[in-house]
Amino acid sequence: xxxxxxxxxxxxxxxxxxxxxxxxxxxxxxxxxxxxxxxxxxxxxxxxxxxxxxxxxxxxxxxxxxxxxxxxxxxxxxxxxxxxxxxxxxxxxxxxxxxxxxxxxxxxxxxxxxxxxxxxxxxxxxxxxxxxxxxxxxxxxxxxxxxxxxxxxxxxxxxxxxxxxxxxxxxxxxxxxxxxxxxxxxxxxxxxxxxxxxxxxxxxxxxxxxxxxxxxxxxxxxxxxxxxxxxxxxxxxxxxxxxxxxxxxxxxxxxxxxxxxxxxxxxxxxxxxxxxxxxxxxxxxxxxxxxxxxxxxxxxxxxxxxxxxxxxxxxxxxxxxxxxxxxxxxxxxxxxx
Amino acid sequence: xxxxxxxxxxxxxxxxxxxxxxxxxxxxxxxxxxxxxxxxxxxxxxxxxxxxxxxxxxxxxxxxxxxxxxxxxxxxxxxxxxxxxxxxxxxxxxxxxxxxxxxxxxxxxxxxxxxxxxxxxxxxxxxxxxxxxxxxxxxxxxxxxxxxxxxxxxxxxxxxxxxxxxxxxxxxxxxxxxxxxxxxxxxxxxxxxxxxxxxxxxxxxxxxxxxxxxxxxxxxxxxxxxxxxxxxxxxxxxxxxxxxxxxxxxxxxxxxxxxxxxxxxxxxxxxxxxxxxxxxxxxxxxxxxxxxxxxxxxxxxxxxxxxxxxxxxxxxxxxxxxxxxxxxxxxxxxxxxxxxxxxxxxxxxxxxxxxxxxxxxx
Numbered sequence: 272x273x274x275x276x277x278x279x280x281x282x283x284x285x286x287x288x289x290x291x292x293x294x295x296x297x298x299x300x301x302x303x304x305x306x307x308x309x310x311x312x313x314x315x316x317x318x319x320x321x322x323x324x325x326x327x328x329x330x331x332x333x334x335x336x337x338x339x340x341x342x343x344x345x346x347x348x349x350x351x352x353x354x355x356x357x358x359x360x361x362x363x364x365x366x367x368x369x370x371x372x373x374x375x376x377x378x379x380x381x382x383x384x385x386x387x388x389x390x391x392x393x394x395x396x397x398x399x400x401x402x403x404x405x406x407x408x409x410x411x412x413x414x415x416x417x418x419x420x421x422x423x424x425x426x427x428x429x430x431x432x433x434x435x436x437x438x439x440x441x442x443x444x445x446x447x448x449x450x451x452x453x454x455x456x457x458x459x460x461x462x463x464x465x466x467x468x469x470x471x472x473x474x475x476x477x478x479x480x481x482x483x484x485x486x487x488x489x490x491x492x493x494x495x496x497x498x499x500x501x502x503x504x505x506x507x508x509x510x511x512x513x514x515x516x517x518x519x520x521x522x523x524x525x526x527x528x529x530x531x532x533x534x535x536x537x538x539x540x541x542x543x544x545x546x547x548x549x550x551x552x553x554x555x556x557x558x559x560x561x562x563x564x565x566x567x568x569x570x571x572x573x574x575x576x577x578x579x580x581x582x583x584x585x586x587x588x589x590x591x592x593x594x595x596x597x598x599x600x601x602x603x604x605x606x607x608x
Numbered sequence: 609x610x611x612x613x614x615x616x617x618x619x620x621x622x623x624x625x626x627x628x629x630x631x632x633x634x635x636x637x638x639x640x641x642x643x644x645x646x647x648x649x650x651x652x653x654x655x656x657x658x659x660x661x662x663x664x665x666x667x668x669x670x671x672x673x674x675x676x677x678x679x680x681x682x683x684x685x686x687x688x689x690x691x692x693x694x695x696x697x698x699x700x701x702x703x704x705x706x707x708x709x710x711x712x713x714x715x716x717x718x719x720x721x722x723x724x725x726x727x728x729x730x731x732x733x734x735x736x737x738x739x740x741x742x743x744x745x746x747x748x749x750x751x752x753x754x755x756x757x758x759x760x761x762x763x764x765x766x767x768x769x770x771x772x773x774x775x776x777x778x779x780x781x782x783x784x785x786x787x788x789x790x791x792x793x794x795x796x797x798x799x800x801x802x803x804x805x806x807x808x809x810x811x812x813x814x815x816x817x818x819x820x821x822x823x824x825x826x827x828x829x830x831x832x833x834x835x836x837x838x839x840x841x842x843x844x845x846x847x848x849x850x851x852x853x854x855x856x857x858x859x860x861x862x863x864x865x866x867x868x869x870x871x872x873x874x875x876x877x878x879x880x881x882x883x884x885x886x887x888x889x890x891x892x893x894x895x896x897x898x899x900x901x902x903x904x905x906x907x908x909x910x911x912x913x914x915x916x917x918x919x920x921x922x923x924x925x926x927x928x929x930x931x932x933x934x935x936x937x938x939x940x941x942x943x944x945x946x947x948x949x950x951x952x953x954x955x956x957x958x959x960x961x962x963x964x965x966x967x968x969x970x
Contacts, residue, residue, distance in 0.1 A: 458725060526609055532725075533956075590621040590831045592654015594966040600945040 279374045284404025301387040306398040314398035320422035324359035327418040337456040339467030343385030348471050350419040351393045352491040355476040358429050359421030365399040371410035393471030424480050431504045433487040436578040439554035441547045443561050444569040446497050447525040447536035464524045470543035475566050484557040485550030492546050495599045496538040500546050501584045502598040511583045514574035538599045615830030624835035629660045631842040636662040640929050643801035644671030644957030651966035653831040666929035670801050672748045673700050673955035675883040679915045680776045681706030686910035687743050688719040695721045696730040697745040703954045707916040727759035734771035743905040746773040751803040753777050754868035757875035760903050772905035780804045781812045782892035788820040792930045797841035798824040802856040809864025810852050817850040828856035875900050885924020923950035926959050933963040
């Protein structure tokens with residue numbers, strides 16, 4: 272009898288015996304919960320709140336494992352943070368795995384363990400799932416998709432339409448950590464002190480909402496970074512945002528990394544930070560609440576909402592000059608010189 | 609961060625700005641920053657808006673991507689379409705439009721085009737896969753050329769026959785001479801590129817003062833460097849003098865880096881070269897010395913499309929400092945960073961891209 276395969280085969284995606292074995296031996300041991308164990312065509316759950324938040328996110332990252340995280344942790348955090356940004360307590364996740372033929376089973380198991388740990392940390396249950404296998408060369412090892420359902424806090428409505436001139440803009444910690452760590456690892460650039468900030472943020476957000484501070488808008492600055500999220504917030508609106516460059520928290524090693532490669536941390540992805548727009552009168556209190564939590568210790572107020580220029584983000588620079596802070600165009604590429 | 613924060617100190621920049629205003633006494637002055645990195649640094653730091661009103665800063669031809677003609681890109685694209693050929697490039701060449709395509713589009717159509725951070729990475733890729741030809745796109749000024757030359761020497765020492773460079777390198781001093789001779793450009797001072805001069809030194813630029821009486825300062829890239837460099841120019845302008853000064857002394861010596869220059873000279877030799885928008889400049893390009901011709905990707909037969917350029921694009925005049933991006937009818941309308949017509953809009957160091965990203969009035 273042949274030895275058990277230690278890599279993913281196309282047959283693992285056939286829907287037949289090997290598919291069942293894969294789910295039974297690699298997925299379920301980590302994610303076991305009564306809803307998932309039903310293994311029905313749909314997960315059936317109690318409706319947790321009158322208003323639900325529902326979101327989806329697909330994850331591709333190279334390398335699959337990087338300092339501070341991996342694709343599994345990212346898959347959970349990406350989706351629960353999108354729910355948190357809507358003021359919703361994350362409850363249920365679906366998890367779809369698109370696996371490239373030839374991926375080592377041990378790698379998949381490691382990712383599953385990471386998903387379990389992150390889900391526990393975030394307080395969510397994975398209640399539905401799917402696995403597919405694509406031919407070697409058609410994927411990058413492993414792609415994932417997670418969709419999430421969260422219960423929106425009673426009385427909480429977060430929207431850019433609530434933002435007004437005078438409001439303050441807060442970021443819950445240092446920016447650029449995730450993107451810098453992944454890029455350095457991918458290109459083997461040897462910046463060994465970089466570490467992704469990948470973390471589930473509902474606890475931090477719940478603390479802020481519970482404190483009764485006037486939170487108006489939240490977004491997690493993932494791809495495109497802080498600058499892109501702020502531009503999305505002002506786009507087509509009757510206000511602008513002024514960012515004070517010296518007040519934006521950037522870890523020293525991330526700054527160094529960006530200086531060397533000619534990148535701008537304002538455009539680099541984060542996976543464990545939230546941008547919060549809060550009424551001016553509550554700003555200091557909001558900052559205190561965020562800073563009192565482990566994931567928010569380096570939070571800072573980085574700017575304010577201004578009446579003019581409308582629809583624009585501008586940066587008040589270190590040397591007290593100003594410039595437009597535009598949305599990211601294309602990729603940030605390292606330059607020739 | 610050491611070596612950065614002290615060059616970004618607001619109070620020191622302010623005192624330089626006050627000195628510039630005091631020296632110029634409200635008079636008009638046209639200064640050109642030759643280097644694209646200077647252009648971007650002036651915008652990014654916000655320094656441009658803090659300078660006295662009468663001081664006009666013009667951006668010069670010092671963005672290597674911008675001055676690379678369509679014909680070069682067309683050849684790179686043609687090479688990428690050959691079976692068994694992998695093109696490796698620095699990131700910022702990726703999106704630059706050629707006559708009818710770009711490397712980005714070719715990659716999406718299946719060409720094997722890979723971004724590298726160093727020419728040494730391109731050599732390593734060639735070493736790992738002897739079954740393919742690897743063509744590195746050698747674009748850049750004297751800042752970049754020694755690294756490319758040393759990667760060619762390295763490839764030779766490894767005995768690699770599948771590593772080639774498509775040489776589009778350009779030399780700055782001949783372009784400065786062409787600018788100085790151009791009556792339209794007419795600048796009263798030049799901020800000379802700090803990194804190019806780190807390699808070649810300031811001596812090859814002396815003709816600017818001696819023959820053309822243009823005050824020139826080799827300048828660094830931090831806000832305080834730029835403010836000081838401009839103040840040094842303002843002093844020369846006020847005094848009516850013209851000489852070559854080095855502001856960026858922590859990196860630049862008058863004699864430059866002789867070792868880097870000799871590596872460069874051992875592999876390449878000067879030749880005439882076409883600059884996008886500006887045209888042919890004698891002695892401003894580089895070609896492989898005959899003993900290195902096996903590394904020359906231009907010798908790989910490829911069917912290159914006839915060169916076409918957009919007639920409305922003012923890149924050429926912008927690169928010479930005779931027009932500003934706002935003068936171009938395409939700027940911000942038909943030509944944006946998302947959908948660039950000219951290279952000055954796509955390169956992160958391009959004048960048009962810098963004006964579009966940072967300079968639009970808020």
